[in-house]
Amino acid sequence: MADSRDYLREGAGWLFYIAALMGIALLLPRTVFDPESKDFLLLLGAVGIWRYSMGAIHYLRGMVFLYLVFPWYRRKVSRLGAGADPSQVFLMVTSFRIDAMTTAQVYRSVIEEAIGCGYPTTVVCSIVELADELLIKTLWESCNPPAHVKLDFVRIPGTGKRDGLAHGFRAISRHMPDSSAVVAVVDGDTVLTPGLVRRCVPWFKLFPNVGGLTTNEFCEVRGSYLMSQWHKLRFAQRHINMCSMALGKRVLTMTGRMSVFRAQVVTHPGFIQDVESDYLEHWRLGRFRFLTGDDKSSWYSLMRLGYDTFYVPDAVINTVEHPPEKSFFKASRKLMFRWYGNNLRQNSRALHLGANRLGWFTSLVLFDQRVTMWASLLGPSVAIIASLKYSMAYLLVYVLWVGVTRLLLSLLLLASKHPVGPAYPLILYYNQLVGAVVKIYVFFRLDRQSWTRQNTRLDRGLARYQRWFNTWSSRAMTFSAASVYGAFLMWIV
DSSP states (O other): OHHHHHHHHHHHHHHHHHHHHHHHHHHSOGGGGOTTSTTOGGGGGGGGHHHHHHHHHHHHHHHHIIIIIHHHHHHHHHHHGGGGOOSOEEEEEEESSOOHHHHHHHHHHHHHHHHHTOSOEEEEEEESOHHHHHHHHHHHHHHOOOTTEEEEEEEOOSSOHHHHHHHHHHHHHTTOOOTTOEEEEEETTEEEOTTHHHHHTTHHHHOTTEEEEEEEEEEEESSOHHHHHHHHHHHHHHHHHHHHHHTTTBOSOOOTTEEEEEHHHHTSHHHHHHHHHOEEEETTTEEEEOSSOHHHHHHHHHHHHTOEEEEEEEEEEEEEEOOSSSSHHHHHHHHHHHHHHHHHHHHHHHHTTOHHHHOHHHHHHHHHHHHHHHHTTHHHHHHHHHHHHTOTHHHHHHHHHHHHHHHHHHHHGGGGTSOOOTTHHHHHHHHHHHHHHHHHHHHTOTTOOBOSSSOOBOOOOOOHHHHHHHHHHHHHHHHHHHHHHHHHHHHHO
16 A cells, blocks of 8 residues: 555655656747747757766766676686685674664674575674663574574674774674685664675685675655665765776775775775774874764775775665754755765875776776866856846756656656666756765865764864854965956856
8 A cells, every 4th residue: 555655656756756847848949949949948968968977977887788788797706616705704793872773783784694605604793882782692592503604792882883983893803714705794773785795705706806895775765755765866866976997907995884805905994094093194184083984094095005995786785864854954965965975085196096996987086076066056057147148948948857857867867777766866966066065165175074964063073263264265375266257157147
């Protein structure tokens, strides 16, 4: 019954969206749809050539990997048989301030996967609270694991996920794993699907230089319908982008929710140091540690150490998403602030590794991360200025253009095999506008960081003058950049 209501709601949503587009089209003069007219609708898309070109390249690369290259790789992996088995598997879970129901769901899936994979496996629990330890022991006893599956606790202070990961990696080092052992790093709100480990571990045998890989994600959102659609859209886009980057073995993040590494990587002192105490030396803001973004630090460390990264689209995890706020707008902005900050903090130093290490396409993608935040605002800004100066028809044309293109982009996501809902076109445009503004804001304030689950912020212990300088220089640079951009827009119009 619930499924039929969902189908009716989504069907009604799609019909309403298409009807709204048709209504806007009826308000416009016919010359807008005449290819020989100077007002032809598609001319408006000229301002987005760069953005649409990068999107098309990512999409085509993703489809080639997902439907051609990866199936070929998978056949090669299946022929390896037992020769690709690891000597030992470590499933390391980090959890802090997650509700008991989610914690029980996560650890039960991890313990069952440790038993089901058939390899000698150690479940490493990096935890803070005694209540979590008692809950895990109860689950462990109820599952009655065989002798080759072991449990190891690492108790840490609640000083952040980076410390939890570092303590867990050092605990794994004490087991002295050999070169064929692997470590899966699992977040405390990630539920593993049966057979996940067996789908992931053979790739390290097939690709000797792959140091880490990550997996496909679906989500269960403990929030509103709009928040649920927002997360699901993000995971569908993530899936295609990951496939695109996996084509060159340059996946740009070792997702904190679930990634698998060679044991020799996570026990490397340099890697542990990068994850635990990563920092950035900024020309204006000085030196500051990374509070969040351990997944970006682990990726950067792999690149620096000379490893490749990979993505396994048929290895699936389910994450339990807890929005940081009840309001969709507040929650989405908070999450964007954290995610985009992590991206931009890694961006400049990753580019300094050079195209010889990263590859030309990866370098281009990293450069595009800087350009997109400004290019995303170009279309709406020009449309608004032109409508104020000449005619409101320009704004209507732009709205129609956005509506049609976002509808097509949403339908293209069907190829990802992730669900596609009627709110996707609007959310895509919301992400474009709000995401661009958040990126620009964060770009000039890279030292500002905070967790969404834990109310902790980075305290650098700066002198009063330095705090004042950082604050006002960030404001001045934001204002200057926005002024130059505004002048450029006026010149275009």
